[in-house]
Amino acid sequence: MFDRLLSEARQDLAYRPRLLPRVSRLIWLSRRRPLRRPWVWRRSLPLLVVLLVSVLSADILVLIRMDSSERAPVATPQRPRNDFVASEQELRAEVPPVAPVAPVAPLNGLVKPHLFVVANEALPAETVARIRAIQGVAGVEVTDATKVEVDGRQVPTIGVEPSTFRAYTPKPVAESDELWANVASGAMVVSFELGNDGGLKLGSDVTSGGHPLRIGGYATVGMGSIAALVSRQTGRTLGLREGNGLVVSAPKVNSVQLRRTLLKLLPKGSQVATINPVLPKPQRRTVWPASAFMNPDQTRAALLAARDKLGRPYVWGAEGPDSFDCSGLVQWAYRQAGVIMPRVAAQQWASGPQIPLSQAQPGDLLFWRNDPTNPGYISHVAIYWGNDQMLHAPRTGDVVKIAKINLRNLAGVVRVSPGISARVR
Numbered sequence: 325m326f327d328r329l330l331s332e333a334r335q336d337l338a339y340r341p342r343l344l345p346r347v348s349r350l351i352w353l354s355r356r357r358p359l360r361r362p363w364v365w366r367r368s369l370p371l372l373v374v375l376l377v378s379v380l381s382a383d384i385l386v387l388i389r390m391d392s393s394e395r396a397p398v399a400t401p402q403r404p405r406n407d408f409v410a411s412e413q414e415l416r417a418e419v420p421p422v423a424p425v426a427p428v429a430p431l432n433g434l435v436k437p438h439l440f441v442v443a444n445e446a447l448p449a450e451t452v453a454r455i456r457a458i459q460g461v462a463g464v465e466v467t468d469a470t471k472v473e474v475d476g477r478q479v480p481t482i483g484v485e486p487s488t489f490r491a492y493t494p495k496p497v498a499e500s501d502e503l504w505a506n507v508a509s510g511a512m513v514v515s516f517e518l519g520n521d522g523g524l525k526l527g528s529d530v531t532s533g534g535h536p537l538r539i540g541g542y543a544t545v546g547m548g549s550i551a552a553l554v555s556r557q558t559g560r561t562l563g564l565r566e567g568n569g570l571v572v573s574a575p576k577v578n579s580v581q582l583r584r585t586l587l588k589l590l591p592k593g594s595q596v597a598t599i600n601p602v603l604p605k606p607q608r609r610t611v612w613p614a615s616a617f618m619n620p621d622q623t624r625a626a627l628l629a630a631r632d633k634l635g636r637p638y639v640w641g642a643e644g645p646d647s648f649d650c651s652g653l654v655q656w657a658y659r660q661a662g663v664i665m666p667r668v669a670a671q672q673w674a675s676g677p678q679i680p681l682s683q684a685q686p687g688d689l690l691f692w693r694n695d696p697t698n699p700g701y702i703s704h705v706a707i708y709w710g711n712d713q714m715l716h717a718p719r720t721g722d723v724v725k726i727a728k729i730n731l732r733n734l735a736g737v738v739r740v741s742p743g744i745s746a747r748v749r
Contacts, residue, residue: 409503409541410511410526428504429487435463436600437492438579440547441570441586442469443594454589455570460577465489468559469569474532474552477641479518481552482545482569483559492571493545494698503541510558511540515551516695517703521649522640523720533562544698547571548597549668551641571599578602583749597749612677616741622661623687629660630707630715636724638717643667648717648724650705654689657707664746669705675745678736681729686710691735702735 441447447466456464468483486504490497497503507513512532514524519542524530528539537554545553554562574582579601586596618626630653639647644656651669658665666672673691684690685708692704706716709726717724 409500410506410539428490428501428508430501431490431498433491434495434498435491435573436575437547437571438574438577438598438600438602439570439572439583439586440550440597440599441572441590441594442548442597443568443591445591446565446567447570447590451589451591452570455572455586458574458577458582458585460582461572461574463492463571463573465492465571466567467569467571468556468564468566469550470564472532472552472562472564474512474514474537475524475530477522479514479552479641480549481512481554481559481562481564482547482550483554483556483562483564483566486555489553489571492573493543494701496699497543497545497697500541503543506540507553507555507558509540510537510555512537512552512554512558513541513543514539515544516542516697517544518551518640521638521719535561542697544695544701544703546670546698546701547599548595575602578604595749610677612741616743617676617739618661618663618687618742622663622742623685625661626658626663626687627707627709627715630657630724633657633724634715634726636717638719638722638724640720650717653717653724654705654707658740658745663740663742665740666745666748670702671748672705672745673702673735673738674748676739676741679739681734681737684708684737685739687740689738689740690714690729691738692730692733693735694733708737 452464452466455461465484465488467489470481471478472481473479474481484507486508490504492498503513512530514522518524519526519539524539526539526541530537530539537558543553554564556564556566560566572582572586579598580603583596583598587594590596633644633648633653633656637647638649640649641652642648643652648656651667651672654669654672655665655667665675669691672689675689679688681690688708690706690708691702693699693702695701695703704716706714706729708729709715712729713726714729715724715726718727
């Protein structure tokens with residue numbers, strides 16, 4: 325054992341670390357004349373002390389950094405943009421479901437909706453049967469539809485049967501078993517615009533009809549102004565009117581003619597909105613006369629009205645005059661010019677012909693498709709201001725402003741025709 329210790333000591337003593345050239349030379353000199361040159365030791369000693377202190381300081385710094393890195397808070401990962409369903413952890417909560425949990429049937433295929441009906445009262449069974457019997461009607465889904473208060477906002481909401489209604493929704497939404505399980509368990513699902521721009525975060529708690537609910541996902545169904553959905557069981561608890569809504573699929577029927585037919589069958593005061601209209605292809609290219617568009621005085625009036633609202637806050641669902649959402653600002657500004665506009669951006673998209681961005685003039689409308697839950701849906705609108713700038717109401721936490729045009733997800737440009745915009749439904 326003593327021999328092993330002696331051997332290790334000799335190895336330690338034999339170890340020669342590589343030093344800086346000047347230090348190596350000093351040590352070499354000290355070995356040539358260790359006793360005759362005591363000044364060499366005196367000159368090398370301060371340098372060795374400096375080196376030793378430097379090494380110790382570096383070690384201390386490393387330890388401090390290691391310690392601080394261990395104590396640094398871990399950043400919360402950003403939710404991917406296409407993640408629009410609240411997780412089980414976000415829904416596991418103090419807020420109990422307002423209705424018994426029912427299993428959701430698997431998706432057996434998609435059904436494209438074309439018209440959305442809302443009546444002031446429950447639709448008689450015989451009326452629904454007559455609509456189902458119309459030639460060319462491929463599917464009819466009964467829903468409940470009413471505006472309900474959600475955290476102080478009036479939100480158009482529908483109550484649905486998750487197992488059957490999911491087929492009528494856009495593909496990303498229809499295929500999400502987790503989202504429909506959340507709906508069946510009593511959660512509320514809101515449109516991507518209301519959630520993302522309106523500030524309702526996934527998994528957050530809201531109050532509706534005096535009942536606590538949790539936001540279980542984002543789903544833009546694109547049916548009129550509908551911005552939220554719940555199960556029909558939950559809807560009854562919230563006070564939704566029962567059986568007063570219909571979603572109609574008729575892929576081979578002219579939507580304009582079918583709408584007229586439905587209005588004749590439905591109770592007075594019923595509304596029929598087009599979702600994915602089926603229209604005959606024009607036989608020839610439409611030539612738009614200058615008189616079909618806003619005149620210079622109307623354009624100037626709309627632009628000045630919008631400019632006067634710069635700095636006003638964005639509030640989802642607001643139509644002015646003190647706060648606005650994107651389409652509410654457009655509707656309000658053009659009304660000041662005597663132009664009737666539909667309420668939501670998806671309807672404003674149909675208010676005139678589409679033109680290239682290179683031909684845009686002040687007063688034209690710019691549209692975007694930013695919704696991952698409904699990629700084809702028009703989700704934002706702005707007013708073209710000129711010089712590659714736009715005037716718009718962006719989102720919650722922001723204000724009406726003039727900004728550079730964002731080309732990402734730009735759907736196109738529309739020149740408003742007052743005669744067309746007044747008839748959009």
